[in-house]
Amino acid sequence: MDQLEKAVAEKARIHFIGIGGVMMSSLALELKRRGAQVTGSDRNDSETVAMLRRSGIPVSIGHLPEFVAGAAVIVRNAAIADSSPDMAYARQAGIPVFERPDVLGHIMREYPRSVGVAGTHGKSTTSGMLTHALLQSGRHPTAFLGAALPEIGGTYTLGEDEWFVAESCEYCRSFLYLYPETAVILNVEADHLDYYSGVEEIVGAFAAFAAHTPQSGAVVVNADNANAMRAVAGLDRRILTYGVENGRYRAKALKAERGCYVYTLTEDDTVLCEIRLSVPGLHNVSNSLAVATVLRGYGFAPEQIAAGVSSYTGVLRRFQRLGSFRGADIVDDYAHHPDELETTLKTARSYGYRRVICLFQPHTYSRTALLRDRFCEVLRLADVAVLTDIFSAREKNTYGISSADLAAELPNAVYAPTLEEAAERLAELAAPGDLILTCGAGNVNKAAGLLLGRSE
DSSP states (O other): OOHHHHHHHTTOEEEEETTTSHHHHHHHHHHHHTTOEEEEEESSOOHHHHHHHHTTOOEEESOOGGGTTTOSEEEEOTTOOTTSHHHHHHHHHTOOEEEHHHHHHHHHTTOSEEEEEEOSSOHHHHHHHHHHHHHHTTOOOEEEEEEEEGGGTEEEEOOSSSEEEEEOOOGGGGGGGOOOSEEEEOOOOSOOTTTOSSHHHHHHHHHHHHTTSOTTOEEEEETTOHHHHHHTTTOOSEEEEEESSSSSEEEEEEEEETTEEEEEEEETTEEEEEEEEEEESTHHHHHHHHHHHHHHHTTOOHHHHHHHHHTOOOOTTSSEEEEEETTEEEEEEOOOSHHHHHHHHHHHHTTTOSEEEEEEOOBOHHHHHHTHHHHHHHHTTSSEEEEOOOBOTTOOOOSOOOHHHHHHTOTTEEEOOSHHHHHHHHHHHOOTTEEEEEEOSSSTHHHHHHHHTSOO
C-alpha cells in the first residue's frame, strides 16, 4: 500500500492543487466517494469550483502555503510548478506529492477491462463515444473524460462492472502513468512543443504508452496516420488497425447526409453493419472507427456496435450548437490546435452557410508562437476571423507573441482583445444565414454567452 492508498484507507486529508481542471475535479470527487477528506485550491473561481463546493469539497482560491498545511497527500496537475508557493511548502514539509495521472492510474488498475484513449486530437469525443456505446450495450463503465457527456451528467461516472474508459493525455508524458488493457492511438502530430522537442519525441512517447499494455492486451491504431503507425512499429502486442483508407476495419460506401456521415463498417473487407453518425464531420468517421474497432476487439456483435456508435450525439464544446443571434447560428468548439481548427472550419463550411465567422482564442503562447504560420494558414478558411487575446493557461509570455500579430497577417481578420469586445464585434457582423463559430480551449465560449444575452 503506497501513501495515496494509505491516505484513502485512513480517510486522511488529500489536497488537490489546481482542482478546477476537468480531470482533477473528477478525481477529487472519486476520492471523496472512497472516504478521503478532500480539499482543493485553484487560481480562479469557476463553475467547476462551485460544483465541487456543492458536493462538499472545500475549495480555496489562490496558491497560499496555508491551504496545503496539514494535508496527508498532495495531488497536482501538470500546470502547477514546484516554484508555486503551495508546492514549495509541500516539498519543504515533506508532504507526499502525486501527479494527476498517477491517481488516475491507481484507479485504472482496479478494472480488468480498461481502455486508454490517446491521440493529439479526438480524445474527448472518442472516449465519450466509447462510454456511450458501452452504456447502450448494457454495460456500466466507470469513465474519466475530458469533456462533459450529457447522459452521465458530466465528465465522470462511477460504473458497476469491470469496464473503465479514460482519456489519456500525452502532455508531460502523463499517459505513461496508465497501464490500460487496450490502448487507443487516434493520431500523433506536433503539439505541446513547450514540452516536447518535436514529432520524433512525441512518437516515442506514444510508443511507450502502447507498450504499457499487457501481453494479453491490444493496441487500436489509426492506419491512416503515419506517425501513429510508427508508434506501434515492431511492438509485440495484438495490433488492431482502422482507417477510412487503410486498416483492418474500414469505412466503405462513405457518404454525407446533412453534415453527418453514413458508411458501411467492414472487417477484412467483410461487411459488418451500417453506421449512421449523429455527430458531424469527416473526422468523426475516424473517431467512430476507433470505437468500433475497440468494441469488435472485445467481441461485440455488429448490431451492438451500430446501435452504440450511431446514437452518439457528442460531448459538450465539440461543435455544440448554442443558439442563434439575428438569424446567425452560434456553434462552440474546443478546437485549439491548427489541425483541429482546420477540421472544425471545414465541417462548418460543409453546411452551406452564407458566411463562416470564426472567433478564435489561441491557447498558450508556446503553441501560438511555434505553430503561428499554420494557424494563419488555417484561419483563412473562415470568411471572417475575429482574434481575441491568447489564453495563457499555465504560461507566461516569453515568446513575445500576441493575437494581434496573427490578425495583422490575415486579410480576413480583426483583432478584439477582450471577450467583451469580441462579442461586440460578432454582434456587428452577425446576419441571417451566417454561422458564428467560437473556437478555443480556454473561456472563449463566454463570448457566445455574452452575444446570446444581448437583445437583438
